[in-house]
Amino acid sequence: MFKKKEIMCGIVGYIGNRDAYPILIKGLHRLEYRGYDSAGVALINAEGKLNVYKAKGKVSDLETVAKDKDCAGTVGIAHTRWATHGEPSVRNAHPHVSQSGNLVIVHNGIIENFAVLRKQLAKKGFTFQSDTDTEVLVQLIEYAEQQHKKGLVNAVRHALRKVIGAYAIAVIDRNNPNQIVAARKGSPLVIGVGEKNSEFFIGSDASPIAEYTKNVVYPDDQQIVVCELGKELQIINLENEPIDVAIHKIDMDLSMLSKGGFRHYMLKEIFDQPSCLSDCMSGRLVKNTNNQWDIVLSCITNFKKKLINTPRFIIIACGTSWHAGLIGKQMIEQYCQVPCEVDYASEFRYRNPVIYPTDVVIAISQSGETADTLAAIELAKSKGAFIFGIVNAVGSSIARATNSGIYIHVGPEIGVASTKAFTGQLMCLYLFSLALAKEKGTISDDVYHETASALKSIPEKIEEILKTDKEISQFAKLFTYAKNFLYLGRGWNYPVALEGALKLKEISYIHAEGYPAAEMKHGPIALIDCDMPVLFIATRHQHYDKIISNMLEVKARGGRIIAVITKDDIEAKKIADECIEIPEILADVEPLLTVIPLQLMAYYVAVEKGLNVDMPRNLAKSVTVE
Ligand code: AGP
Numbered sequence: 001m002f003k004k005k006e007i008m009c010g011i012v013g014y015i016g017n018r019d020a021y022p023i024l025i026k027g028l029h030r031l032e033y034r035g036y037d038s039a040g041v042a043l044i045n046a047e048g049k050l051n052v053y054k055a056k057g058k059v060s061d062l063e064t065v066a067k068d069k070d071c072a073g074t075v076g077i078a079h080t081r082w083a084t085h086g087e088p089s090v091r092n093a094h095p096h097v098s099q100s101g102n103l104v105i106v107h108n109g110i111i112e113n114f115a116v117l118r119k120q121l122a123k124k125g126f127t128f129q130s131d132t133d134t135e136v137l138v139q140l141i142e143y144a145e146q147q148h149k150k151g152l153v154n155a156v157r158h159a160l161r162k163v164i165g166a167y168a169i170a171v172i173d174r175n176n177p178n179q180i181v182a183a184r185k186g187s188p189l190v191i192g193v194g195e196k197n198s199e200f201f202i203g204s205d206a207s208p209i210a211e212y213t214k215n216v217v218y219p220d221d222q223q224i225v226v227c228e229l230g231k232e233l234q235i236i237n238l239e240n241e242p243i244d245v246a247i248h249k250i251d252m253d254l255s256m257l258s259k260g261g262f263r264h265y266m267l268k269e270i271f272d273q274p275s276c277l278s279d280c281m282s283g284r285l286v287k288n289t290n291n292q293w294d295i296v297l298s299c300i301t302n303f304k305k306k307l308i309n310t311p312r313f314i315i316i317a318c319g320t321s322w323h324a325g326l327i328g329k330q331m332i333e334q335y336c337q338v339p340c341e342v343d344y345a346s347e348f349r350y351r352n353p354v355i356y357p358t359d360v361v362i363a364i365s366q367s368g369e370t371a372d373t374l375a376a377i378e379l380a381k382s383k384g385a386f387i388f389g390i391v392n393a394v395g396s397s398i399a400r401a402t403n404s405g406i407y408i409h410v411g412p413e414i415g416v417a418s419t420k421a422f423t424g425q426l427m428c429l430y431l432f433s434l435a436l437a438k439e440k441g442t443i444s445d446d447v448y449h450e451t452a453s454a455l456k457s458i459p460e461k462i463e464e465i466l467k468t469d470k471e472i473s474q475f476a477k478l479f480t481y482a483k484n485f486l487y488l489g490r491g492w493n494y495p496v497a498l499e500g501a502l503k504l505k506e507i508s509y510i511h512a513e514g515y516p517a518a519e520m521k522h523g524p525i526a527l528i529d530c531d532m533p534v535l536f537i538a539t540r541h542q543h544y545d546k547i548i549s550n551m552l553e554v555k556a557r558g559g560r561i562i563a564v565i566t567k568d569d570i571e572a573k574k575i576a577d578e579c580i581e582i583p584e585i586l587a588d589v590e591p592l593l594t595v596i597p598l599q600l601m602a603y604y605v606a607v608e609k610g611l612n613v614d615m616p617r618n619l620a621k622s623v624t625v626e
Pocket of ligand 1: 318319320321364365366367368369370373416417418419506620621622623
């Protein structure tokens with residue numbers, strides 16, 4: 001009967017002297033990419049009345065429900081949900097209120113032992129309005145408060161000591177409106193600290209906070225944060241020991257969080273790539289005294305010995321980050337001459353992999369909160385491996401779980417379908433593997449500088465491709481009928497074909513597969529007919545002749561071909577039905593260009609189908625559970 005899990009949501013909290021409601025609603029809109037099937041808000045007004053509003057659907061539906069209602073109060077918490085178990089409904093939406101009506105909670109995560117706790121509490125006379133694990137938690141806190149009578153902080157501590165699972169929570173007590181108590185284990189949580197402790201902000205990431213303060217705190221696992229007006233922020237662990245508070249400055253400005261005049265975040269983020277990659281290279285790709293491009297990475301100099309001497313690299317990641325890892329493997333093996341394995345983090349963590357303390361494990365993640373990647377890191381760490389992170393979200397769990405790493409600096413990525421993070425991850429993998437190869441002496445100066453300067457030319461070349469955006473939007477319309485789609489590439493571009501197929505799947509709901517072009521003859525060619533569009537990455541590099549014959553094989557069976565070709569190429573153009581030209585560039589770094597038209601293609605097919613591009617069905621931006 002019990003539909004237990006409430007996960008991958010966004011939580012927001014505010015306490016201060018401003019009206020909480022507008023801050024909470026704006027925060028929910030910023031976090032909506034995390035989950036968007038129901039939402040709710042709780043406020044304590046000046047008379048100490050607790051008002052809770054919930055809605056099934058998006059944050060805008062919640063605003064409709066709360067319209068013309070009492071939304072006064074300078075303290076409140078709010079939640080946007082994404083469920084896997086238990087249908088989205090007002091009953092299951094957060095916030096959840098305790099039996100006495102005094103305590104209210106929002107939660108992101110899973111309480112694994114909720115069913116047992118629910119039974120125990122029921123025996124103590126507690127009843128339940130919803131099917132959620134979260135309601136069990138607020139009842140447990142209420143029970144602890146009744147037992148210990150030492151206030152909310154103590155009650156939260158006692159309750160969390162009984163909990164198995166993951167959580168980021170914010171709890172308020174209508175009898176004590178000067179305080180919000182938050183805590184985390186496994187799920188992300190950021191606390192914003194206002195001037196002179198006059199106000200505090202709570203968020204699943206920094207996006208609901210950045211507009212109001214740049215001072216943030218990243219609590220660690222099993223830590224409780226007490227936000228009390230006029231008092232220093234206090235952190236304790238579950239043993240009631242005080243923890244030092246480390247305040248960090250965030251460099252997130254609002255323009256990064258808005259659509260910047262684009263129709264969707266995804267399109268904005270595709271067009272962000274030239275400036276993001278320049279940011280990613282800045283201070284890392286520098287001119288040396290011989291006027292050549294050189295790579296300087298402190299994450300290498302600080303751990304040179306470990307990175308130079310490792311006999312093996314293992315890359316772990318999920319989804320798009322895994323595709324970046326596949327290209328990273330080619331870089332590391334080609335430039336550093338060291339074997340490099342790539343594993344899905346979700347498989348790696350359970351296949352009992354052989355890991356040596358001499359191994360360097362590279363964990364790639366945009367959000368820095370992907371549960372499978374985090375667990376794979378913990379496994380590798382437990383076997384003594386050195387963990388190197390390539391992460392976007394600053395201060396995220398994965399960033400803090402690694403021994404060293406590099407931030408990709410592409411700014412917040414809000415569209416669920418990852419775009420600029422993919423090219424940012426690739427850029428960092430190029431910089432890392434080239435710099436390490438230089439240290440190891442496994443790359444010639446010529447190849448090193450030639451590749452480094454090719455990287456430097458990437459932003460302007462992407463600008464060129466983005467100018468063909470209208471053309472791509474035109475012929476994308478021709479393929480909205482498709483039920484299936486094949487993406488084919490070779491060498492450096494095989495993983496790009498995988499990534500292109502994933503983008504189309506994610507946002508247009510068309511079944512698409514990426515394949516090494518040479519694999520066609522071993523099966524997939526059976527799928528070819530006039531209804532099967534095939535996208536070839538057919539640029540003029542070492543596999544060109546072979547790709548041309550693959551295209552002819554598809555053509556011979558009536559397949560419709562879209563080809564990504566090198567500017568002014570004739571031969572491939574003659575065979576393909578539609579072509580997207582990209583500027584000529586060094587083969588090794590071409591994935592940074594060939595992926596752009598594939599991102600735009602997927603975007604325009606989804607737009608043409610009238611789908612919600614930024615919040616595609618069944619998906620969420622960071623997968624914080626396995
Ligand atoms: C990509 O568009 C998807 N959002 C998804 O596959 C994503 O890449 C995957 O969940 C990994 O996320 P991470 O990079 O944040 O760890």
